[in-house]
Amino acid sequence: KAGVTQTPRYLIKTRGQQVTLSCSPISGHRSVSWYQQTPGQGLQFLFEYFSETQRNKGNFPGRFSGRQFSNSRSEMNVSTLELGDSALYLCASSLDSSVLNTEAFFGQGTRLTVV
Amino acid sequence: GESVGLHLPTLSVQEGDNSIINCAYSNSASDYFIWYKQESGKGPQFIIDIRSNMDKRQGQRVTVLLNKTVKHLSLQIAATQPGDSAVYFCAETVRGGFKTIFGAGTRLFVKA
Numbered sequence: 179k180a181g182v183t184q185t186p187r188y189l190i191k192t193r194g195q196q197v198t199l200s201c202s203p204i205s206g207h208r209s210v211s212w213y214q215q216t217p218g219q220g221l222q223f224l225f226e227y228f229s230e231t232q233r234n235k236g237n238f239p240g241r242f243s244g245r246q247f248s249n250s251r252s253e254m255n256v257s258t259l260e261l262g263d264s265a266l267y268l269c270a271s272s273l274d275s276s277v278l279n280t281e282a283f284f285g286q287g288t289r290l291t292v293v
Numbered sequence: 294g295e296s297v298g299l300h301l302p303t304l305s306v307q308e309g310d311n312s313i314i315n316c317a318y319s320n321s322a323s324d325y326f327i328w329y330k331q332e333s334g335k336g337p338q339f340i341i342d343i344r345s346n347m348d349k350r351q352g353q354r355v356t357v358l359l360n361k362t363v364k365h366l367s368l369q370i371a372a373t374q375p376g377d378s379a380v381y382f383c384a385e386t387v388r389g390g391f392k393t394i395f396g397a398g399t400r401l402f403v404k405a
Contacts, residue, residue, distance in 0.1 A: 182336075209391075211392075213395075220382075220395060220396075220397050220398060221337070221382065221395035221398075223392050223393060223394065223395075228391070233391040234390065234392040281339045281342055282393065283339065284336030284337045286334075287336050
């Protein structure tokens with residue numbers, strides 16, 4: 179069974195640009211969450227999607243957005259990139275957190291560097 | 294790979310000793326807790342979980358203890374091995390909240 183796949187693995191962008199990151203969850207998993215990881219702030223929750231609906235959102239500016247497709251694949255977008263957006267962006271999938279929380283499985287992340 | 298966190302609390306243990314990693318969680322309404330292990334250059338990896346109706350759960354070489362009174366979690370690793378060297382995160386979730394909050398992490402060094 180394939181794990182969570184995130185693409186691309188590494189990305190370098192310039193300030194002011196936008197970026198789209200992709201996440202393919204484990205087959206059968208319908209919940210996808212996104213996290214930003216930085217040395218200073220640790221793992222910060224961005225948002226969670228289930229059946230194409232965003233069910234919760236972290237405390238990030240509106241420049242950060244996401245969506246989920248009918249096949250559960252998810253994308254996140256960051257517009258007007260800032261230097262502080264440089265981070266490891268992690269995606270996690272889980273079976274179903276609508277009733278009972280279950281463990282999340284993480285991808286290897288996308289390392290975004292903004293210059 | 295790059296460091297997960299440059300200023301994390303660090304625990305250094307001798308190979309073969311037992312390790313105890315502690316975590317204080319924030320939300321008294323949290324009802325599901327997970328420990329993750331993150332190695333350099335990789336995403337967090339599930340180790341063990343526990344629900345709030347339990348106070349102890351054992352896995353292979355790992356035990357998680359939950360003290361809801363003081364909002365404290367601990368991860369015990371028996372006979373620590375060099376391969377256990379990593380950053381360990383506790384995470385908490387409130388049922389129906391669809392959001393997982395991670396602790397700051399603890400770096401474990403295992404000396405051979």
